[in-house]
Amino acid sequence: MFQKTTISACTLLALLALGCTDHSIEQPGNENPASFSEVAQIDLGGAAASEISAYDPTTKRLFNVNNEATAIVDVLDLSSFPAIKKLQPINVSALGGVANSVAVSDGKLAIALEATNKQQNGSVILINTSTLTQIKQVTVGALPDMVTFSPDGKYIVTANEGEPNADYTVDPEGSVSIINVQDNYNVKTLSFGGFAGSYMQLAANGFRIYGPKATFAQDVEPEYVAISENSKKAFVTLQENNGIAEVDLENGVILKINPLGTKDYNLAANAIDPSDRDNKVALAQWPVKSFFLPDAVSYFSVNGAGYLITANEGDAREYAAFDEQARVSSLKLDASAFPNAVSLKLPENIGRLRVTSTLGDTDNDGDYDVLYGFGGRGFSIYNAETGQSVYDSGKSLEEEVIKANIYDDDRSDDKGVEPEGVTIGWMNNSPVAFIALERVDAIAVYDVRNPMAPKFLQMIKTGDAPEGILFISADKSPNGKAMLVSSNEGDGTVKFYQTI
Template structure:
């Protein structure tokens, strides 16, 4: 009997295990340390390119564009690298702003907030070829992100439930699960049942601090990653510094995971804390920082599942409630900060933004601890128990500094501000693409060893990459891996290939 080649056996195994999304069928050998821009298109100005999704059936890219009205631009990639703009999808009459798009099996899902941002939003499902509307489903308030499960059965939205400007209306943050196979039936989950766990979660870094908010109101789901077997979802709760684990099949929240804090006094966690020191210098400081992740992505290595988070950091900033304070404006307890006056100088910690909601342990207006926003890097966790197996320390910012693109004007805030992350597969290896909003770049890492990712390159993008999308070689319009960035500030969509 003729022996089958090893690659054929591996591909067959991948197909049997339903892993075709993560094992490209086209065995193209590519240099993942050498992505270069091959095409771009300008869709307008600020907010003209936010999040994109690609349909391999129609070879179309769908990009959220909220510059003037709620539309989704349709880009034809069938002759790639030529990119042709087609008639956009106008959803402005169906609600407020479009926030996110996702695609599965010829279906396009659009997350649309309500005209009244605090009211329930919706998901609109269209045919990617005809653009006919198939369904509109009501979900929770402010659906900020939408995604399909790998098997296409579920559409999941993270409904952020942000308050209004004066914090007089604060809807509950929720997660909606839409069962496509059951006539788009929807189940929206709230977090009220976990209020009793807050006392145990808070010491581990979980935050609940909105004015007069219940636990369910204070939760703000941000981004969703779904397991390869389509059974679990992992949802970042950015402002709360946590991740929710959800059973999609049974439609229930399984657990909440607090993400802890990052000690900036540890030698490998040094940061530049000032935009007024006239230099870029990473130093250790007696502060901690909440990770506050934005995007999250799921991947598997050697049968072990992981999730990776972009630890952007975010603060609540409203007309009647702003948690941010400069260190220079705070009273520091001299027992804990014996050199407090020196720390409060603008060239040291004085300019750094910290939260006023933690650190005043005796509630007397004097701070015994200081907590900043964001990890200025990324984290990797075992998906089974959400134990952190890697945290990038200061290594990501070091690479940005080496590349000569670090923006010192953001040192007092959240540094390079990693916002987006996705994991793609090329050459049989998982590769992470981390979008750095404040330096207009993507950092690329080989995740073959999740406990020790290997830095590959920095890719310059358009202004403020909001969406980062990886298309595997077998689904790409030209048979090669394709990275797509949607850049919010300059309205461009840019395309990169190795």
């Protein structure tokens, strides 16, 4: 059974050739997004053998980043799915350091490869998906952590994290690189130095610049990229900085930075379990504000309006020369702000909770007046045009994990379930969100037809530590059914799920 609508915005030719995400094409209309179950898997090795994947519908090949021993991209033939055939991998170790990400468009595979010295500029390797021969190697910024194509195939965009070295003596600028495929892969790399003058205003709304002796441009660390359906704008998470940058792809300009503020764990709707030493799983209110610090981001539209959905993992800076983390029990708390400080510091309360030591002494008197944590323990949805939050999952995501009896209390003092990956898939002409939860080895599935009120559908168990999740629509899938792919960093497996 099919739901038939007319093609708009993109011609059918462009849709087939360039992968434009126009969801008005004819799609299967009887798939139940609450009924995903595992139908196949493949083991590619141990830890770090399976991280991020991309699929080419023409060759029916899945490309998967594997850094267990050396920098390679595994090539999996899905043409006889559920049978999976492992082909000769693509070895890129001679071209740089670690491979971080892959993306596919129009017969081209893009591989984000950091330099052997990852503080130096990295590159994007372009491979023909059929012949597996190299097309081009393009220099981008330092430590390209994520790569993606625009829906129309015109641009390749990388988020260049620009992390410092261990002793924090070399700190490259974080940047975004835009590669114009149609202009002989001409590249333009954008840095964030132009926003330094706006820092006080950004900081007042929750944006962070705090690395030792770092300039604004050095401190910004782009993590992940989502691109609008019309291929005109990119939205880049700046994870450690707690913001999202908006980039004009056509003109090659960073338009603005949206600071994300904090999540108040003292509100009942945002309750958390902050202790791994209380011998129970119990969500409660605590006097902590936590930075969202999103990792992955995905773009989708509903009724003509664009939205961004973020996985609010949280990430602290932890280096040999600089570690911002501190347990609440080790901090001197202001007596007025925390009259019950002695009780709070107990390990069964928030004494074990990790917070940042870089903020919170608002009056500079040597004690902490506010406690700031890491991550949102859930996901958020923002209006892409205005940057305004329209929804946050509050405590509800962790409640679903607890109901499924898979919550890991050992991670309560850190960042809880740690939502890391997120993608949007279209099923029955409706958007469905998939959120990968690193610390409970699961994917949460939500109906997001109403971005202001997502509806929980299902919790899917994965391999150990799902890093990348990929949705393959029914019209591109090797067997004509929508497919969800989980690349699991902890155990090196790739798992495949389809609806019943």
